Amino acid sequence: MTYTPKKCGVKFKPPAIILIYEDEKTKKIRQRSMPVRNFSKFSDCSRAAEELKNNPRHKPFLGGVSLQQLQKLYQLLRNSLSGLSLDRSLEIIHKENTIDSEEDLNKLDDKELDQKKKIMDELFEKNRKKSDDPDFVYDVEVDFAQVEPIESCGWDDEETNEDF
C-alpha cells in the first residue's frame, strides 16, 4: 500500500488534520480526516506532530508529510485556540520559519536558536559537499577577484558617516 500525499492542512472546527492523498494502487485521490484530540492552547506542537506521525493508524499515510509541516499545522491550530486571527498566526509562523537578516540570534533562547539553526541547516545540507562524495575536493581555492566598480554590501553605509 503506497499513498502519495498531495496536500495537508488543518481544520479548526472541529479540530482535525486533513490529508489529501493519492492511492498508488487505485490511482484515486482521497481525503483523510484525522481528528485532533486532547489539544489545547498550551499543548506542545512538536510533540503533537510526532505523536500523529507515529500513530499506527495514520502512519502509513503520513510517511511523505514532513514533521515540520505537521508542526506548523498544530501551531496554526494552537494560535486559533488562543484567539489569534489566521493572518496574524501565519505571519508569526512565517517569522519563526525564516531568517531575518537583522535579528540578533544571540538573544534567543536555546529552543528558538535551534529552530533557526534548523532552517539554516537546510541550505547547508543542500549545498554541502561531503567528504565521501565522489567529486569531493579537500582544498578548494577560489580567488574572487573583484571587478571595478565594486558595489558595496550596503551594510557599511551607516558607518561611512562616522569618523571611525
Place this chain on the structure above:
Amino acid sequence: MAGESRRLPELNQDKYDTDEQVKIICLGDSAVGKSKLMERFLVDGYRPQQLSTYALTLYKHSTTLNDKTVLVDFWDTAGQERFQSMHPSYYHKAHACIMVFDVQRKVTYKNLSSWYQELREYRPTIPCVVVANKIDADQKITQKSFNFAKKQGLPFYFVSAADGTNVVKLFRDTIRLAVSYKENSSDFMDEVMRELENFALEAKGDGPEQNPETTTETTDPDTTV
C-alpha cells in the same frame, strides 16, 4: 597563574608557551557557522573535546610548517557568544583569531566591531582574520565590498563551510600567522607577562628555603636586580 589553572583544571594553558603549541580562537555571533568551518577543515580529524562547563569546544590539529611540527588547538565557543562577551581565559595566550560573520545576516556583520573591540582589549596585537561565511547561499555576494576588514587592516576571506570554498586556505594562512606571531611576538603585554614570570622564577630560584623578608638582605645585590 595558579588561580587560572584552578578555575579551569582541564585547561592548563601553560602549554601554549612551548614552541610547538599554538592557540587559535574563533569569534563571532551565534549560528554564523564557526563549528561547521572547523569541521570542514578537519574533515577526518580528531573528535573535538567538549567542555560544556565552559561552553567551549576544543579541536586539536597537527601540521608541519617549515619542517617543524606545529600542534594547533582551535578554541570554538559552544554558546558562550550568546552573552556577547567571552570569558577572559578564552583570549588568554591566543596567537591568532578567526572572526566569522554570515553573509546572509547583516546583524552578524555589524557585531564584528564589538567582537573585535573585545579581542583587542585582551590581545592587542595578535593576527586576526575576517571571514565571510555562507557564500554558497549567494555567489554574487563575492563581488561586493565589506569594508570592516579593510578599515581595520585585516585579511579577508570569502568562504563556504558547505561546499568548502577557501576553508583550507583560510585555516592554513591563519596557522602560519599564529606561528609567525609566536616567533616574533611584539605584543607588549606578552613581553610584560614573560618578564614578570621570569622575575618570579628567578626570585624563587634564588632562595627556595628562605622566607622572602630575609632574601632581600642576604642575596648578592647583582642577582636581585
